[in-house]
Amino acid sequence: MSDTSRVAATLADGRELIYFYDDTSRAVPPPPDLRPLPPRSDLIELRRDPLRGEWVSITAQRNDRTFLPDAAECPLCPSRDGRLSEIPASDYDVVAFENRFPSFAVPPADEPDPGPVDGQELFARRPGAGRCEVLAFSSDHDGSFAGLPARRVKTIIKAWVDRTAALSALPGVQQVYCFENRGAEIGVTLHHPHGQIYAYPLLPPRTAQVLDATREHKERTGGDLFADILKAETTAGTRVVLTGEHWTAFVPAAARWPFELHLFPHRQVGAFPELTDAERDELAEVYPRLLRACDDYYGTPLPYVAGWHQAPRGAEDSYRLHLELFSVQRAKGKLKFLAGSESGMAVWINDVLPETVAERLREVLK
Structure with missing residues (x-):
């Protein structure tokens, strides 16, 4: 049909x-x-x-x-x-x-x-x-x-x-x-x-790095790196912003950006076509809520990149669909510029404590 x-x-x-x-x-x-x-x-x-x-x-x-x-x-x-x-x-x-x-x-x-x-x-x-x-x-x-x-x-x-x-x-x-x-x-x-x-x-180089990390983690611990990150974040709880039946949003412990937010599905899902109706329905409710909280964080529309990372060809069973959202805004009226260390050497320096970002997002989440 x-x-x-x-x-x-x-x-x-x-x-x-x-x-x-x-x-x-x-x-x-x-x-x-x-x-x-x-x-x-x-x-x-x-x-x-x-x-x-x-x-x-x-x-x-x-x-x-x-x-x-x-x-x-x-x-x-x-x-x-x-x-x-x-x-x-x-x-x-x-x-x-x-x-x-x-x-x-x-x-x-x-x-x-x-x-x-x-x-x-x-x-x-x-x-x-x-x-x-x-x-x-x-x-x-x-x-x-x-x-x-x-x-x-x-x-x-x-x-x-x-x-x-x-x-x-x-x-x-x-x-x-x-x-x-x-x-x-x-x-x-x-x-x-x-x-x-x-x-x-x-x-993409970023995806290649993640695949290397997942393989190394699997060989060393026998575990699924995405699942273990989600478990560690939810166990700690200090950076969790929202937890639903199918999705959890959190600020990563080693956030690169002054404002960074990840959204993981609770089960292994490689790409959008694999989502169930229930997972899609909850995502349709959760995602706009998170974006509204982003705008309420500073009280002005937040400039951001919101990227959905999906499994590359051949890694459908080991790479998990997830959202990575970040902003160059490090404070109201101030931007984070990628200068010598980040642009020149890919060594990131974050000016904001990830736990502080998560706490503020929980305050403004509606």
């Missing part, structure tokens, strides 16, 4: 767009994209840093992406009153579409192997195959995820499930990462409430 609360369409330059609806009564045939868009030119390549052994995405065309437009020119608002945007419909609930300025994209079938940079074997290079999508949370330009009702959050979770399953199936994709950048202090280029979904054609 087809899903009538999900309607796919195609933009003028061939990019895929999918409407997700809160209920089937809102699902209608999508209008066409009438913009005279130029052909896509996804000039993306991966270059390997020989010192770190890491791949870097070189995406020169992203330097021309839309940057902090006025609300009247927002590309994520619906197409209304003769103004055409990235979303052809005059209204919508949730929309996912291929990013017009991606960091990764599937190259044309006939694209030749670029070979190493300057012909030097030390500087390996390959196409930046993968996919980047935008996920608009609401047609309301001035809204926020924290202000969404549980019904809408359920639709967003449904979109995360849908896109995770679809993107994970693409050839070469190693991990799917759903995230939201919020606030000018974080560096957002669009203020409309939205997130992004990256389908990485590589194993």
Whole structure:
């Protein structure tokens, strides 16, 4: 049986767009994209840093992406009153579409192997195959995820499930990462409430580190590192912010950021498609509550990155789906800048006691 609360369409330059609806009564045939868009030119390549052994995405065309437009020119608002945007419909609930300025994209079938940079074997290079999508949370330009009702959050979770399953199936994709950048202090280029979904054609360095840690912990103790962290945090209790039937939120003991919050499911779940209906329903209630507490922490909207880490290919049974939310705000009116030690040497220095953050979050949680 087809899903009538999900309607796919195609933009003028061939990019895929999918409407997700809160209920089937809102699902209608999508209008066409009438913009005279130029052909896509996804000039993306991966270059390997020989010192770190890491791949870097070189995406020169992203330097021309839309940057902090006025609300009247927002590309994520619906197409209304003769103004055409990235979303052809005059209204919508949730929309996912291929990013017009991606960091990764599937190259044309006939694209030749670029070979190493300057012909030097030390500087390996390959196409930046993968996919980047935008996920608009609401047609309301001035809204926020924290202000969404549980019904809408359920639709967003449904979109995360849908896109995770679809993107994970693409050839070469190693991990799917759903995230939201919020606030000018974080560096957002669009203020409309939205997130992004990256389908990485590589194993991200952060994930590789976590996999190494889980393997070492398993060999040393025989235990599941994610389960043992959750048990240790709940046993201590000093940094736990919220505990539900299926989810627990806590500030990590060794938080890197002055404001950091993690949300773990209670059982081993590798990715969004594995969540039960009960787990999705509780998440739809818990997540907005946590985001509202984030905004009440300083009494102003908190700039943050909220990233959903999912199991990479081949580690579905050992890597647990979880949220890591952090902010660069270290005090009211003060930001944490990643300077010499953090940026230069990846040695983190946190100015705020994690237990203090957890205590304050418990105070403002509603």
